[in-house]
Amino acid sequence: MKLLRHGPPGAERAGALDGQGRPRDLSLLVEDITPQWLSPDKLRALAAIDLERMPLLPADTRLGPPVGGVRQCIAIGLNYRDHAREAALEAPTEPIVFNKAVTALAGPNDELPLPPGSTATDWEIELAVVMGTAARRVPASQALSHVAGYCLANDVSERDWQLRRNGQWTKGKSFDGFGPLGPWLVTCDEIPDPQALPLQLALNGTVMQRGSTADMIFPVAHLVAYLSSFMTLQPGDVVLTGTPAGVGMGRQPPRYLHRGDVLTLDGAVLGTQRQRVA
Template sequence: MRLLRVGAPGAEKPAALDAQGGIRDLSALVPDLTPEWLSPQRLRALAAIDLEQLPLVDAEVRIGVPVAGIRQFIGIALNYRKHAEESGQALPAEPIVFTKAITALSGPNDDIVMPPGSEHSDWEIELGVIIGSTARSVTQQDALRHVAGYCIGNDLSERHWQNHRNGQLYKGKSFDTFGPIGPWLVTADEVPDPQALDLELRLNGAVTQSSNTSDMIFPVAFIVSYLSQFMTLLPGDVIVTGTPGGVGIGLTPPRFLKHGDVLQLAIAGLGTQTQHVIAKELA
């Protein structure tokens, strides 16, 4: 099932894609796609709905963040072998964990607004994992049972703030609009193997990132289990699981985002994103 939220920022309503790709309004049945609606029982109830009986939504409607009330936004750094190589760093022995401010969350096609004076804003396509049930000290074998579904994430990073302002990842990754996710939450039953998904990011039409989640150093089940050893993962939590090679800072010469750039992101089975870049001074 593909679940989404549509409408103006702050006024989104729940929806689902039907078999033909039409957007069907769920708001008569579901108040909103909040964390409690991500439990296995409620997802099964949603899957039983005859979407053809629900009203269609205009296909041009804005798509928002697929889950309301997200409480934790977690990232994994340096989790693709080729990205580690282009960064000139050794493969990590354990996942490198950081958080992003939940205020960075934005819709999949919303504009990216660079912070004032930014000359080092960078792109990072990532597989997003959305937690469906509380995970605390879970094993790798049980970890994926706690996943409600998957989505595309763009873990945008302002490299100067990240690397030269006392080196904290959180600083460079938490600007408003630096966390587009969506367009949909694709439920886990439709993604039998999260380690077999093609990813692609284009900048102004040219491919800069092209990879597969099989290149992850730490797979999704390991990440969920690992995080749950030292923090409680809550329904609705979003984990972006690392980016493959081809980010701007890894190019020769480095290439960073500028006003007017267009990013297009795609992950097999999870849809697409398109974002226009705006320099804040010109917005």
């Protein structure tokens, strides 16, 4: 099942893709896709809806982040071996954890606003994990049972604020619009193995990142178990799992985003994103 949210920012409503990949409006039955709709029982109820009887959405309908009411967005740094190499850093022995403000979350095709004066805004295609049930000190063998599903993400990063402004990475990761998410949430029944997903990002039509979640240093089950060892993960929490090589900072010379640039992201079953830098 592929769940989505549609409508203007702040007023999104529930939707889903039907069997032919067409977006349908679920708001007559479910107002919004929020954390309380991500439990196994609620997901089964959503899966039982006859989507063919739900209204089709117009082709130009805006899509928002596929989950509303997100409590926190947690991110993992340097979780691909090739990305650690391009950053000239040792592969971590434990996950590097930081927070990304939930106010950064945006729709998958929303314009990407450059922060005032920014000359070092960068891209990072990632697999996002969305929690379905609370996870507190869970073993890796049980971790995926707490996940509602997965979606595509762009962990946009302002490198000067991230690395040179005397603070945690959160500073460079949390500007408005710096967290495009979606286009939809793919439930776990459609992705039995989150370590077998291709990821590709192109800038103005030129491929910059091409990788696979198989190359993660710490797989999804390990990350959920690790995070739950020192915090309780709640339904709707979003975990960004790291990016493969090919970010702008790693190029020689570095290539950062400018107004008018267009990013296109492809995650196969996770769908596609397109952001124009505004």
